[in-house]
Each structure stands twice: as structure tokens, then as C-alpha cells.
Amino acid sequence: MRITRKSDYGLRAMCELAKSHGRSPISITEVAAAQGIPDPFLEKIMQELKSAGLIAATHGRGGGYSLERAPNQISVREVIEALEGPMALVTCLDPALKCMIEDGCPTSSFWALINERFEQALGATTLADLLQRIPGSHSPKHTIPEESGLVQ
Amino acid sequence: MRITRKSDYGLRAMCELAKSHGRSPISITEVAAAQGIPDPFLEKIMQELKSAGLIAATHGRGGGYSLERAPNQISVREVIEALEGPMALVTCLDPALKCMIEDGCPTSSFWALINERFEQALGATTLADLLQRIPGSHSPKHTIPEESGLVQ
DNA sequence: CTACAATCAGATGCGAAGATGAGAATCACC
């Protein structure tokens, strides 16, 4: 019941790129230093984000990574799913697997509901939204639409 | 970003106990068979649930486990936290650790908000609520959206 | 050509998931 480090790092890295969007690309070393992420691990993460088409890489001196789209056009959900595949809070929700308990599984529909609300919340938030709320850590609640709340 | 198997199994086991609440206790073997959980793993889980005071064990013939409280008095959140400790979607939310990035961490407050909603949703649902949902008569069998267009 | 930065191929440490087997408590029954 925890976001993997991969997703955590990946999202923070994307935010770092978003900060400098429009300017020159940023190297892995810079991102890693700014966000306290181990270099080699970040490298793999960036690779996957690039495969998903979220970021672009430029080789050589002065090179690095940059966003493929504007920060307000990239949702948190896209970043997470690029790194972890389709959202599935519980293994039985994973499309790749199927729930063994045919009927009478008391938790599947519950988890499915939570999962759906989770998806909505992450899908409704963009990198630009995240950057807007950094300063005070106590921030306005209107950033995430109420309908996407996890509580019914 | 996935509920651990431990929590998944633990919650299903608690539901199984809730079904027979008031009657004689149920053995690990029975619960494991009913929910498709490996016996030895379930044993450890039950041990932790017992330490948390959620269930009681009786030895010997006809023994097994039973709920310490009524199903409508035990929330999903209690079960999960008994097995995983305090909820923390991201490591930096864990009370035991602290976020290294002093200021400017763009994601911490976002995750904190999601985490809070998660807590509320799990805290507001009891084992009795879960059991009411199972029949499958009215709620469709959570058919998984096949073609999930992730990156759009 | 050379310094810089991404790319690629491995090996390692660690914790979760699951397996195995021996031991201790309780009950049924003779």
C-alpha cells in the first residue's frame, strides 16, 4: 500500500523538468542532485519515461532531458502508468491476471471502487498543478476537483 | 502503488471470519482454502491481527480464530494498519522517516492529500459493509475495462 | 579530438512472499 520509489522518483523528476520547461534540457546528474535520487536508478526511470513518449533526450555536451508536452498537458496518472503499467491496487484488478475467486469475493468490488477514484484523482492533476502548490505545503484544496475525491 | 498481498489476504481473511461471526471459530486451513491463500503465509498474518487485538485464537480440536468485535465495528483501515503500520503512500509521509527535501518538494503535499482521502475511505468502510456488497446479484462482476487507453 | 551526456549490460543487497518442519496448547474419548 505504498507508491513505489520508482513512481515517486519519476514524478519528482518530471516536476524538475517541468520547472525548466522551454529552456535547455537537464542532465540526469542535475535532476538527481536536485531531488536526491540515485543516479543509476534515475537513468532507468528516464528511459521508461522516454519510451512512453513523455520526455525527449538529447545527447552530447549541453544535452539532457526535456518534456515532450507542456506541464499542464501531462497528468500525474500518465507518469505513474508509464512506469508501473495500468493501475491496479490489488492483483486481482490487474488486467493481466484474473481474480481466482469466482463469486463471493467480498473485497474486489470495494477495491475496484477505490481504484477508480484513485485514477480520477491522479488523472485530474497535472505537473503544472503540482508546481503551483509547492511553496507553503499548506495549500488550497481547490486544486483537485471535489468529484474526484476518494470518499463517496 | 499496489496493496501488498499481506493486506489483501488479511482483509479477505477477516471477511471470512466476519461471515461466521457468533458461531464457532474457524481454523487457518479453512480460511486459506476458502480464500485461496497459502497456509503458512496466512498464519503469519493471523498472528499480527491477533497481536493488534482484532481477532482471538482458541487452541485444540474445534479451535481456530474469531473476531474480537462485531463486523460493523471493525473498519478496513484498522485491518490494513494492523498489518502495514501507519498509512503512508510515499516514504516521505512515513512518520518514522522524514522528507529530505526541505522545501520545494512539489509532490509531498499532493500525496498527503491523496493519502488523507484514502484513509477516510478505508476508515469509513467496515467488514459488514464489505459483506453486504458481495452477493453479485446487483453489482456487476467488476469486469475489467479491456482496452485501457493509458497514454493518450 | 575530447569532454560531456545518454545508453546498455551486468552484479549486488534487501525485504516481501511463500515453504518446511518441529513444538506447545487444547479437546475428545476410552
Add this chain to the structure above:
DNA sequence: GGTGATTCTCATCTTCGCATCTGATTGTAG
């Protein structure tokens, strides 16, 4: 009341995937 069946309890061991590191290779600007 002792014997054995049943069930929880406890310690240890493998397996597997995540997180991390090391080093070599390729591509690009100056």
C-alpha cells in the same frame, strides 16, 4: 486420567522482484 488428534505457535530457509551500484559503450557539441 492418559493418549492421540486437532489446531495454534515459533524458527528457519528458499525464492523472487525491487532498489541500487559498477563499468563499458555510443552519440554529440565545441
